[in-house]
Amino acid sequence: MTYRLGVDVGGTFTDILLIDEDTGATYRAKTSSTPEDQSVGVLRGIDQACTAAGIERTAVGDVFHGTTVATNAILEGKGARVGLVTTHGFRQVLQIARSFVPGGLAGWIIWPKPEPLAALEDTVEVRGRIGSDGAVVAELDEDDVRAQLRALAGRGIEALSISLINSYANPAHEQRVGEIAAEELPGLAVSLSSSVLPELREYERTITTVANAAVQPQVKRYVANLEGQLRDSGVTGSLSILRSDGGLVSAAVASDNPVNLLLSGPAGGVTGAAWVAAQTGHRDFLTFDMGGTSTDVALVEDLTPRIGRETTVGDLKVRATSVDVRTVGAGGGSIAHVPPLTQALRVGPQSAGAAPGPAAYAAGGTEPTVTDANVVLGHLPSALAGGEVTLDPDAARAAVKSIADATGLDSVEAAAAGIIDIVNENMFGALRLVSVQQGFDPRDFALVAFGGAGPLHANALGRLTGSWPVIIPPSPGVLCAYGDATTSLRDEAVRTLVRRFSELTDDGLRAILDDLAASARGTLTAEGVPEDDLVVTYSADLRYHGQGFEIPVTLDIDAFDGQGGGLAALGKAFDTDHDRLFSFVLDAEHELVTLRATADAPRPEVGAVELEQGGPDPAAARLQTHQIWSDGGLVDADVYDRSLLRAGNVVVGPAVITEMDSTTLVLRDHAATVHPSGSLLIRPVDQQSQEG
């Protein structure tokens, strides 16, 4: 028997999922995260899961890991102190940034500008210049380089980043500065912008490189430490890390380019959702991951998540490929408030967080949160919280009453329902960003809901988006770990060209694509993946010549067959996307900005669980009847134990389905059907005939 292990380390909990590759049987463990050294929590969780499965650690094969080490380093401002080397005249590239001030006309009055990620006092500039065509305009002044680097010595810098103007077109100067740095500042980790992000736009390239340098020491330490501990504890397989784009890489590769791990956590959720959705036969879906402080959403088409070229974490936006996840500051802990001047009802973005938490947690919180509103409405039955947290309905009620008082709404329940409606609307806004705004009709997609609070709000979001069915995966709290364990090894190679189509030929492009493919394949074959198992896909970022933004377009390599139809096909694919996104095409020349080759190893074969068949009647799983607030009044709702539900059971709303780490709400006029794979499929009652 072989076991694979998914590990997802979140801010609060570490989730472990042990999968028997032959049967698909899973064993879960949930332990508290250990922020000072995450590997402690991981090993503790592995032990729990092994005990549950009745196996020794030595039976554990490969370990697949989504990590928030890089994310937290940025969010908590605890990244390494980074020195930065720029071109003479550009020392303040991060200070000036894009000169952008967020907000409206008077936004500048209230905007607190974040400090640059590499401090200006730790930034030096060197003489030497590359032109935009890659030609050397002025030779690198090596004496100047040495003098500037020496000025950085003794400043307490823990990592060095080098980002020179036009290095995307010619990396020679950066590489030479890197060599000199190895002599002048020995032992310091160095990130070159031309290898982290060989793309045009100096600020974006620099901030991405600095972010890479800032998280690298911690990531490297953590990964090496975890690898060592796993080995010492008898685990025989190798450790792979999930990147922001949903692909797995070896621990060593992950440490080299850690800026690609910033969305490792959310990417696990999206890939996990893909695994679950595939088993229910739904290949196009939106994901909806609602936690305590924020909600992540993404769009998946044909089981492939949409990929974006930007990654945003807190105030930091870098150019790094990631699953196109949008985040809104709306979660179970979001606080409702009423500004006295306008008497509007606002929910979030302030959050009660884990401490003090919602009033209902009775841990010192008094402000009304989304969770409190759910408690008031009976959506979260206090007696059935799985024993982890005891809910205090009176405290929740008292908190929400403050909103009823401030707004003049006629009952505490009406205020609570208002809070839920508004937070749902905020999350609906995020779902529109990834669907409607990208030219996709959400009604053509299913909705996969997970995260601690996702299943509670999922049915309502389905109603707003028209995305049916709403799919609630088995154990929605550990879906990320599922994703970690069921995705494939991946590497990509990228080159920026910025050439008009008239400056390109099919054959020239084909040669570059072959180079990129060889490079991406090489990484994976070095990991031991057989050459024949690899699948390479290609994409190009295109725009009309003169536009400032590119659209990533899938490139059909077979069209580049020497017959000269490749570029034309590519241009046509771009026009189609442009029309979908913006409702018009231009009669302007196409321009190719970036080429990408992505090599994927096959997705692991993990057997699927199959629930025992039952009839439509779910009565065997019914625990009790309970009153909930629904459409303006109290109604009776049945409460079910999810672990007792059988395939084919149909739970008609209003109903509440509880399990260890989550609660699902089924609204009136809707029903949840239990799929053999364990997922719940919620649809409006009048659409129930469309099974599948």
Add this chain to the structure above:
Amino acid sequence: MARLIETNTTPLQRVEVDLVTLDLVENALRNARFEMDEVLFRTALSPGIREQHDEFPLIANRDGKMMVGQFGLSIPDFLDNFDGTIEEGDVLLTSDPYSCGAAISHANDWLVVMPIFFEGRIVGWSSMFGHMSDVGGKSPASMPTDARTIFEEGVVIPPFRLYKAGVLDDDALRIILNQVRKPDWNRADLNGIVAACRTAARRVQELCARFGVDTYDSALEALLDRNYRAMKTLLAMVFEEGKTLSFTDYICDDGLGYGPYELKLSLTRTGDKVLLDFTGSSPQAQGPINYYINENLVRMFFGIYMITVADPQILWNDGFYPLVDVEIPDDSFWKPQYPAALNARNHGIGRVFDLFGGLLGQTNPDLLNAAGFSSSPHFMFSGTYGEGDRKGEWFQLYSIGFGGIPGRPIGDGPDGHSLWPSFVNIPCEYLESYYPLRIERWETVADTGGAGVHRGGNGVDVAYRFLEAGTIAIHDDRWLTYPWGVNGGEPGARGRKWLERADGTTEVLGSKVHDVPVARGDLLHFVTWGGGGWGDPLARDPELVGLEVRRGLVSAEGARRYGVVCDDTGTVDTGATESLRTELGEGRPQPLPTFDMGPPLETILERCLEETGLPAPQPPIPR
């Protein structure tokens, strides 16, 4: 007066709208407005819109009242001035400030307005204008600094139906595009603007379908009322009955050698209402700096300043307009007579930020910022490639400069940033890829931010090396009068421009010039101005001053303005600092003056040539 054709004449009903629906509609409109930006940014071709985001969206209710927008313009004024019918599928276009009640203020801005129909009735309007990099006329970028009439400023499009019932008027568009230097840019940008307006229309139609058209329309009324009530409370709180506040600032020159022009704004509250009065401002200018301002735009500016600190999440709309009267004298800088030139009104718009800050800050400490980077200076470069692959190809650049945000109640002003929402700079690597330019320096200049306990942001020095011969044009200001400081803070430094010619000579450039020839190898330094300082500079933490010396944002010499003695590494001499601070503190007036505008105007003019290298402007003469 436009005649609106609706096939469904059933009047809309006023219905009760619950609080939650109200907030849902508000939120959805906000999302739709940002979606408009997104559509345009991603499709535009001209660098001005694509890279710098020089555009302004708006969604209005059935009556044309702005429900959400970034800047605002007046749809009622537009419709009053439009002589014709408007029906479903129509899209209107204009670039004529004189034909739309100054809904836009110069001919470079192309304004698109479209009715939003739902089931045969107009339920709203969507609108957006964007700055076209070129609209023809005698100089590239269409902003001749010596223009006296609008006829010199390129094609001026009267309001007309670009689409009639969904069908494009191709002939009209062809005629218009034949007047401009980069028709492909204008066409793409216009496409993007129309697509953005249509996106907004779709979102509004979806809201009508979701909530019902009566509920939607009634919700907008309630949102307008929410603003009205909030503003009424604010006005009574902030302004004393019957007491007039005034503030005066300047535009340094008009491009023809006259200046400075005085801009005066006064405010008086009587009962529930306030009067904003521009009386006392200079008469209209000879040159193109006149800022023909719409009354509703004044209200919008005023409102945004007032509310931002109170409820940053509010959706700002026109609801409070009945509470604000606006008086603008005829034939003035703010209301010039047709056909006065208007192209360089960007300084006037920008200076409105400073005017409102200086005016409202007097009774509202949260709004008392120093003077900031109150313009959007332009730099233009154009010509024909003389060699290489692109030989014979025309190139044309229009770009916006950035400078010092002022010292603010909440802290220092950012260096080299923008007061304008959504504006961003064009990356150096982008400029170098698309234009025959090399950027040799892009840094803020130490000590250009005004000293204060909260330092003003520094101005920026961008050094452009020209790799092809061509001509340049500049629109700038604040080279003569100072970006003032407040609450004891000092003024920021003024802006400067000079050319270092390949032949070794140096030439100081005026702040508004065009058709200046440049040769291959010439270098232009375009140095923008800094923000004023906020609060007593002697109260700034000496260690922070030292750190800023290490950062190159303040020089060791400049640190003395804060009473801080340190070396070039920013190491502070504590003893010397204490005695310098005591020395500087003696003899200062107490309390420190609210405004520090620098030396008196006479002194500034007297020293003009010596300090700036440019002759002092002549006193403005009435037309």
